[in-house]
Amino acid sequence: MELAGLSVREDAVGNIFGRWDGLEPELAAVATGSHIDAIPYSGKYDGVVGVLGAIEAIRVLKRSGFKPRRPLEVISFTSEEPTRFGIGCLGSRLLAGSEDLANSLKTSTDIQNISFLDAAGSAGYSKNEDDLSSVFLKKGTYSAFVELHIEQGPILEDEGISIGIVTAIAAPASLTVEFEGNGGHAGAALMPNRNDAGLAASELALAVERHVLDSGSIDTVGTVGILELHPGAINSIPSKSHLEIDTRDIDEERRNKVVEKIHQSAIKITKTRGVKLSDFRVINQDPPAISDEAVIKAVETATKELNLTSKLMISRAYHDSLFMARLSPMGMIFIPCYKGYSHKPEEFATIEDMSNGVKVLALTLAKLSSQ
Amino acid sequence: MELAGLSVREDAVGNIFGRWDGLEPELAAVATGSHIDAIPYSGKYDGVVGVLGAIEAIRVLKRSGFKPRRPLEVISFTSEEPTRFGIGCLGSRLLAGSEDLANSLKTSTDIQNISFLDAAGSAGYSKNEDDLSSVFLKKGTYSAFVELHIEQGPILEDEGISIGIVTAIAAPASLTVEFEGNGGHAGAALMPNRNDAGLAASELALAVERHVLDSGSIDTVGTVGILELHPGAINSIPSKSHLEIDTRDIDEERRNKVVEKIHQSAIKITKTRGVKLSDFRVINQDPPAISDEAVIKAVETATKELNLTSKLMISRAYHDSLFMARLSPMGMIFIPCYKGYSHKPEEFATIEDMSNGVKVLALTLAKLSSQ
Structure with missing residues (x-):
């Protein structure tokens, strides 16, 4: 041709x-x-x-x-x-x-x-x-x-x-994260009895931003471009959440430190919120x-x-x-x-x-x- | 029949x-x-x-x-x-x-x-x-x-x-909320130049929980069952987010106070994050x-x-x-x-x-x- x-x-x-x-x-x-x-x-x-x-x-x-x-x-x-x-x-x-x-x-x-x-x-x-x-x-x-x-x-x-x-x-790194909780009815489940996978995801999204800003370099960036809730109904406590996170730097070591901190935050959230971290995967973590x-x-x-x-x-x-x-x-x-x-x-x-x-x-x- | x-x-x-x-x-x-x-x-x-x-x-x-x-x-x-x-x-x-x-x-x-x-x-x-x-x-x-x-x-x-x-x-109240920002490329846009509509949504979701817990009554509940990001790609900063919030109480006045606080938080987030609150609507706010x-x-x-x-x-x-x-x-x-x-x-x-x-x-x- x-x-x-x-x-x-x-x-x-x-x-x-x-x-x-x-x-x-x-x-x-x-x-x-x-x-x-x-x-x-x-x-x-x-x-x-x-x-x-x-x-x-x-x-x-x-x-x-x-x-x-x-x-x-x-x-x-x-x-x-x-x-x-x-x-x-x-x-x-x-x-x-x-x-x-x-x-x-x-x-x-x-x-x-x-x-x-x-x-x-x-x-x-x-x-x-x-x-x-x-x-x-x-x-x-x-x-x-x-x-x-x-x-x-x-x-x-x-x-x-x-x-x-x-x-x-x-150098980009991509992560995929999933939290799981018990879900339930948005009216009937009282606040102390909840383990809301959606709030776990929101907390992690804000933690990503914090860890990136804490890197001390303008060259570190991080983004939660995907955040999905299941079942995704207004009157249902999210029983699952799925995040995809992108973080990049021209310094590979500094970026890998951010990835590690995100992982630690995800683990900490499982403890404070009683959710399960059903997935935490580094999809790619390329050198610059x-x-x-x-x-x-x-x-x-x-x-x-x-x-x-x-x-x-x-x-x-x-x-x-x-x-x-x-x-x-x-x-x-x-x-x-x-x-x-x-x-x-x-x-x-x-x-x-x-x-x-x-x-x-x-x-x-x-x-x-x-x- | x-x-x-x-x-x-x-x-x-x-x-x-x-x-x-x-x-x-x-x-x-x-x-x-x-x-x-x-x-x-x-x-x-x-x-x-x-x-x-x-x-x-x-x-x-x-x-x-x-x-x-x-x-x-x-x-x-x-x-x-x-x-x-x-x-x-x-x-x-x-x-x-x-x-x-x-x-x-x-x-x-x-x-x-x-x-x-x-x-x-x-x-x-x-x-x-x-x-x-x-x-x-x-x-x-x-x-x-x-x-x-x-x-x-x-x-x-x-x-x-x-x-x-x-x-x-x-008594249930349902809210629908939308934030808008400039979006952009997850690698190219530096953190200080961002106005991430997704992080605005995460911040509001956590504020809903906080306001509900602050009501002082076990009977107040609040849930973010829907949180959607646009365009929803791992390498794209969210330019739009959409939340649907449900909050309930047996005390109508106490619940309406939570709704008002959620509104104030949404407005505050537009100021701290430079996003636009393109929608904030009370879909229903029924008496008990x-x-x-x-x-x-x-x-x-x-x-x-x-x-x-x-x-x-x-x-x-x-x-x-x-x-x-x-x-x-x-x-x-x-x-x-x-x-x-x-x-x-x-x-x-x-x-x-x-x-x-x-x-x-x-x-x-x-x-x-x-x-």
Whole structure:
């Protein structure tokens, strides 16, 4: 299959690769890309700019008559958002060789009890069901990986800077927690006789915030994005609660300390409220990634040659680049977005900023593919 | 239509009435009944015992050769639980002549945006859509109303008593609350820049508990049975939260003070967290109901004649009787239930206890219908 002048292949989980063979096609390729999936009620720039932008960057290079020495590859990663199967960067995590994920996906199901393998099968993927490790890429497959992305924070817009050059990606940890109590009728059960799983969840949510603020660093963040009560009726004391917690830092140890404190708080709540901690699981707890010096240099030089302002910065959101860094030297190019908004419909980037990002990406790919 | 020897009619919202004409059918009837709907993941005794038990009580009286002076009516009330349209005792509230409810139901919708009128229409009811006040009953329609119900609390079982005779029903208030914030990406938005609608909800849930405990009376209860976050993704800061709060007391003024304190806490949270209180509504705030002396007397006498132990008690749960008390003298008969469990699958009453309840109800109906 060919698309935008690239030869296209898909792997067994839906990662899509478009390849432009270089003058020396046997060399390791330079890769770029991002994702096109989104969370519910999201915007349309997160990820998408880095896939369409990558295709456009290749078209720019082709139009200019450029001939790459190394092959260039555009990757559209599958399931970057954790929405359906609870794990972020599913596609790039597998490419980077996560045996744990390849195993756990054999039995993963979504909220409607559809298995990952059935979902992938229905979408036409996963012909090789029994062994998702077929998706793994070898180290050395790529000589470099660069991802173009909106900042998802307010810094570039606030400071009027066109390009952010990412030096490190903050390390995310995701937790899933469940409390259980006896439930009961909201009128008949007196307060001293209750063990309300919903109030246990509220208490833990506020404890997450407290532990994050106590870390002493502005770089520590923590969020309870999911808090669900069962049975969820106004006149019923919650007998179960389910929380999903996300906490991140550029300092792995400091973040792990927050995770440990959240665990201690959950245990303490079981004692004070008489509820059961029926689940406390660390779904993922990834190390941060450091960008490669040579890739940073290539982006910096491209930015200067294009007369654009730039700034070295940390990515507080994580990206497929976090996992591609396990396979190859990695770098990221950020562009400003409106008020730093992301993961909501107001997410926006101007055509000028996207155009600047594509130009920097194209020139960076040209440089890296010549090395 | 006839069922179990009763002539049956339905009204425009699905209340079902089964009538046994007495020797003097022009007299006001004695009524009994309850509901057969349930909350999600509920038990099968709450309400149902009072409908099937009422039918059985009538059969007992018929088998015994008894001829009532006044007519006897069994009522199966529609939508006692507030699950679908957010308002408890929808059927009996309308029978009791709630103009507010008759008006608001014209525009009420469920969570899937299906209107009350469409839902009633699909179920074959509400031929008289434009005027639900057609359902209202006149004061004096019934000379007395008695409801048989499981206690939904542990007292009768704990004390080994067969029959609870209800002297008053605690007064429920229901609130719906919504907070709104800016949402955003769980990694990119730093903690000081957040206004997390989910944490606002958790804080209010804990404030509800605090205000209830501060009332100084064991009779005050409060519950957050519904707490929902939007968009509900692990990597997204909640931009909206929705709570439904239930608080009850046998003292109306004390309960209204709790409602006022919850409102003050919600306003305070908007200031400390920078969120918007986009909704704060008292859905219902009903006065308590006092049982009628003559009905209490009839139940007490019936219990004694049957050699059963009994106890005068308060109903902390509310029931259709709360609204039937607006139409006619009212009383309730409680039977023990396992560990006081209700609104969950473990809800249970023994055949012996249900049988005792039915006998007491039958004898009470016999007495009241002869007066």
